[in-house]
Amino acid sequence: MLPGMRVVLKVGTSVLTAGTDRLHRPRMVDLMRGLAAVRAAGHEAVLVTSGAVIAGWEALGFPPRDRTVAEKQLLAAVGQGRLMHQYAQLADIYGLTVAQVLLIADDFRDRTRYLNARTALDTCLARGVMPVINENDAIALEQLKVGDNDTLSAFVANLVEADLLVILTDAPGLYTADPRTHPHATLIPVVERVTPEIWALAGGAGSHRGTGGMHTKIQAAEIATRAGTPVVIAPGDAPDALLRIVQGDALGTRFVAAVSRLEARKRWILAEVAAGRVVLDDGAARAVRERGGSLLPAGIRAVEGRFDRGHTVRLVSADGQEIARGLSRYAAADLARIAGRHSRDIEDVLGFTYGPEAVHRDDLVRL
Ligand SMILES: Nc1ncnc2c1ncn2[C@@H]1O[C@H](COP(=O)(O)OP(=O)(O)O)[C@@H](O)[C@H]1O
Ligand SMILES: N[C@@H](CCC(=O)OP(=O)(O)O)C(=O)O
Numbered sequence: 001m002l003p004g005m006r007v008v009l010k011v012g013t014s015v016l017t018a019g020t021d022r023l024h025r026p027r028m029v030d031l032m033r034g035l036a037a038v039r040a041a042g043h044e045a046v047l048v049t050s051g052a053v054i055a056g057w058e059a060l061g062f063p064p065r066d067r068t069v070a071e072k073q074l075l076a077a078v079g080q081g082r083l084m085h086q087y088a089q090l091a092d093i094y095g096l097t098v099a100q101v102l103l104i105a106d107d108f109r110d111r112t113r114y115l116n117a118r119t120a121l122d123t124c125l126a127r128g129v130m131p132v133i134n135e136n137d138a139i140a141l142e143q144l145k146v147g148d149n150d151t152l153s154a155f156v157a158n159l160v161e162a163d164l165l166v167i168l169t170d171a172p173g174l175y176t177a178d179p180r181t182h183p184h185a186t187l188i189p190v191v192e193r194v195t196p197e198i199w200a201l202a203g204g205a206g207s208h209r210g211t212g213g214m215h216t217k218i219q220a221a222e223i224a225t226r227a228g229t230p231v232v233i234a235p236g237d238a239p240d241a242l243l244r245i246v247q248g249d250a251l252g253t254r255f256v257a258a259v260s261r262l263e264a265r266k267r268w269i270l271a272e273v274a275a276g277r278v279v280l281d282d283g284a285a286r287a288v289r290e291r292g293g294s295l296l297p298a299g300i301r302a303v304e305g306r307f308d309r310g311h312t313v314r315l316v317s318a319d320g321q322e323i324a325r326g327l328s329r330y331a332a333a334d335l336a337r338i339a340g341r342h343s344r345d346i347e348d349v350l351g352f353t354y355g356p357e358a359v360h361r362d363d364l365v366r367l
Contacts, residue, residue, distance in 0.1 A: 005163040006125070007038060007246055008229075010048040010153035010220075014170035014207060015236030022058045023051060027236070028086055029093075031168075034242035035130065036094035043246060044125050046160055047098075048133045048153040049087070050211070055079030065208055069141060076137030087132050097129045102136035105146045108155045115310045119354075121160050148212040154220035158227045161261060165224045166245050167217055168236035170207075173252035174214060178203035191255045194222040221255040228261030230254065266365045269325055272312035276305025276332050278358070285317040288324050292366060295326070295359040297346065300339035307332045315359065326364035329354045 011031060018024035035045050053064050053072065056079030064075055084100045091098045101120055107113045124131045135145060135152055146152045150167060157165040175185040181203070191198055202214040212219075221231040232245050234252025245251050259267070280288065284299020295315060307313055308331045315324040328335060330350075335358055338346050343356035 004042055004044075005246065006044045006046070006160055007242075008046045008048060008153055008157045008160065008162040008165045009035065009242060010149060010165070010167045011050065011236060012149065012167075012169050013050045013054050013211075015168050016049070016051040017054055018237070019170065019207070021054070021063070023055055023083070023086065025086070028090060030239075031236075031242075032087070032090040032094055032096070034240060036096055037240070037243045038246050039096065039130070041243065041246065046121065046125070046131045046133065046156060046162070047087075048149055048156055049083065050134065050149045051083045052076045052079040052134055052137055055083045055086075058082070073138045073141070080134060080138070083134070084132065091130070098132045099124045099129045101131050101133045103133060103146075103152065103156070104136050104140040104144050106144060108146075108159070111308060111310055114159070118159050121156075125160070148216040150212055150216035150220040151223065154223035154229075154231075157224045157229045157231075161265070162224075162229050163261075164246065165220070165229050165231045166242060167220060167231065167233045168241060169217065169233065170236060171214070171233075172235045173233050174198075174201065174218070176201060178214070188253050189250060191221070191253060193258065194218060194225065194255065225255050225258045226264070228257050228259050228264035230257045262362075265362070269312055269327060269363065269365050274314045274325060275307035275311040276303065276313045276328075278303055278313050278315050278328070278335070279320075280315055280317055280323070282318060285315075285323060288315060288364065289317075289366065292361055292364070294357040294361040295364070296343055296356060297335070297338040297341050297358045298343065300335065300358060303332055303336040303339055305332060309334075309354065313359070315364070322367060324359075324364050324366045326359035328359055329357055329363075 016023055018027045038045050053075045056075030057063050059078050059082055064072055087098050107117045121131050133156055172187060174188045177185040179185045202218050205213040217233050224231050232252055232254050234241050234245055278300055279302040281299050281301050284295055287293040288295055310327055312325055313328045314322050316322050334350055338349050346353045
């Protein structure tokens with residue numbers, strides 16, 4: 001595969017414990033080494049990790065099974081810090097810096113929270129810091145939670161627009177049936193499309209430690225591939241699994257992306273209801289229409305409507321013709337203040353900046 005890929009790796013409790021009831025340090029060392037190798041090969045990496053509850057169990061000595069919700073919150077709260085401590089120590093050995101980011105379902109539903117999460121992760125990656133993500137289990141209960149880290153990893157892959165999502169688990173991939181209970185089941189190396197037949201293969205978690213089993217992994221694969229990110233489900237105990245997968249080796253089960261990432265993004269932009277209109281001067285209209293360029297504040301004549309950062313707006317030429325649609329990097333009121341100004345003045349005018357573009361060309365669909 002090409003260098004410069006953005007890879008999201010999800011590791012389940014099954015991998016982190018190597019089938020025991022504790023975090024398995026040698027396994028965690030292997031994982032960090034794999035992540036360091038992927039980074040050294042010129043890729044970006046985001047880790048979505050389970051293991052907080054098991055780490056809490058290790059510390060407090062009582063297992064999560066048959067516990068009250070409050071006790072599970074306690075286990076996660078105690079365990080998350082310990083889990084992160086391990087990652088930070090291992091990262092040091094490999095010269096990496098990690099950043100903890102805890103998310104809940106609302107961070108993906110609410111536009112402002114979504115953009116804030118995206119900015120946090122993008123900033124980490126831009127600075128060479130590896131985000132280490134888990135659900136915020138201590139507070140995410142009931143309808144607040146995504147509920148399983150497979151689905152969370154697919155949401156994260158969409159959030160950072162990953163080129164690849166790798167889910168490492170204790171099964172060698174997707175099998176024709178749960179290999180624990182069906183010894184004759186065989187590996188499905190490639191899934192072109194997540195069909196009802198594929199769904200029918202999924203069994204539940206392989207142990208009392210995992211959440212969701214293959215079902216949530218197929219769900220994750222469906223979410224990510226629909227947004228243009230291919231997914232590989234592979235065994236966490238295979239040596240150098242991550243690097244091999246990133247290099248394109250056939251390992252585990254590969255789910256092919258249903259659309260290209262760009263196509264998925266453009267469809268999404270067009271599906272949004274436009275919340276406002278931005279009127280462009282002739283130079284900007286030409287740059288957008290003819291060259292597919294970004295829209296800079298300098299080329300904006302007027303801003304109409306009320307919209308927030310990240311909302312879809314119509315880009316119209318001075319004669320009122322709609323030429324493109326795109327995601328605004330600034331809220332309407334802020335955009336109005338920097339309209340007609342050079343990008344280097346943005347920070348002076350607003351006191352902050354989200355970058356030189358009003359609408360970046362990657363966030364723009366020409367009509
Ligand atoms: N069709 C299938 N192919 C492979 N594994 C399956 C299948 N159906 C169910 N499983 C089970 O899913 C388990 C992995 O999920 P889970 O226990 O939740 O692990 P993790 O902690 O990695 O998320 C495997 O151990 C396996 O027993
Ligand atoms: N967020 C939880 C894990 C949730 C989860 O999906 O677990 P798993 O199926 O092992 O990936 C934790 O840190 O313990």
